[in-house]
Amino acid sequence: MIKIKFGTDGWRAIIADDFTVENVKRVAYATALWLKKEFENPSAVVGCDPRFAGPLFADVTTAVLASQGVKVFRAENTFVSTPMISLGTVRHKASAGIIITASHNPPSYNGYKIKASYGGPATPDDIEKVESTIPDTFEIQLKSVADYQKDGLVEFTNLEDMYVAHVENSFDLEAIRTCGMSWAYDAMYGAGQNVMRRLFPDITFLHCDHNPGFDGQAPEPIQRNLQEFEDLIKLSDGEIASGLVTDGDADRIGLYDADGKFxxxxxxxxxxxxxxxxxxxxxxxxxSTFSCTSKIQKLCDAYGLNNTVTKIGFKYICDLIVNSGKPFLVGGEESGGIAAAGHIPERDGVWIGLIIWEFMAKTGRSLSDLVQEIYDVVGSFAVERYDLHVTEELKQSIISNCKNDKYTSFGDHKIARKEDLDGFKFFFEDGTWVMIRPSGTEPVLRVYSEAPDSAASFKVLDATKATLLG
Structure with a gap:
């Protein structure tokens, strides 16, 4: 049997290779043991996103948990988003939430995410407890989900209805629907499609069909994956005021303005x-995470707000939301995972998109005008990124040089100071910066730069690349 390891956001593997019924049983059994040890009357919310074989793996998970006496609230919907599972976990006062999803990974993958009782990512400590108890084999005879339902161990729940009601109670949807602006939404064939059709039946939709293979593309809402949606907005000639995109399990956001600009x-x-x-x-x-724009600090300073910079990973933001004891406003990371007050401590692409649309609807301002309002306070900027594929030996050599202050400049850019919270961020005298961070799983260096515009940012990246690669 393979050794199953959870990454930063769940266990992911290729379907029918390592992501098999038997291996899902092993993980679900370890989850049940953890729940029984930590909770007196353990329960879990279980569902899946639209990926291939999701209902099968969700039913297997349900049956294993129920076989161990864990009460399961099983999503009756064909598929649900990760935020729906997290919200359902809170509303059902469940011990945990489990969603079968590989998020934005390629369609050949599926995965298993665990959410905590507070409706956000489970802590690394809890994940380690599950991981360390995964058995080598699983040989318990299981009954059907229907039989466990008769035993009172499975209860079906409509998480889509629950989520839609929560949205309706939290937003001025009438303002968004009647403000005179037209909207577009690209689900990337993911889990946000049904909710958005219910909330806004009359807007423009793209890739909102049930396609478990995501038409062969990883459902990640980054610009290079969204050319069809971008073209659709550009061809509308300003008719579409904004386009919203969410990933496979709808917890990440992509956004476009009326000009088709990402x-x-x-x-x-x-x-x-x-x-x-x-x-x-x-x-x-x-x-905000370490790779985010420095303009966040500048805007917070202007508004008298406190900004805490965390290591990269939404789990660090969730930990502060849940455990800091302080009122929360906004938190997020550069990869599209963002949370906001009034909701669960969870990334939610649909929710964040609706806040932006409500902002536009309430003010009557275009997205580009609202961005300009930000620039008026903090100045214009662009953050760009290169992924440098290098040998592991060169990667380690560069990281050693960063640690030991071997770099004093990148091209014409003289280093003024360095921060090393999670990777290495080198600030230049004009406030521009470049950040170097190694991938933990592959021979790749992620290099980010912030400058007043994209051209200047790429210029810094090119100078840094030339220095690093000699």
């Missing part, structure tokens, strides 16, 4: 702070 997470985070604090008069802590 609006990245750095800008989305700033827009959220601006709307929630300046317009809605909400207050609270801001949390």
């Amino acid at each position: 609006v990245d997470s750095h800008h989305i985070l700033l827009l959220l702070i601006h709307y929630m604090y300046k317009v809605k008069k909400q207050n609270g802590e801001v949390y």
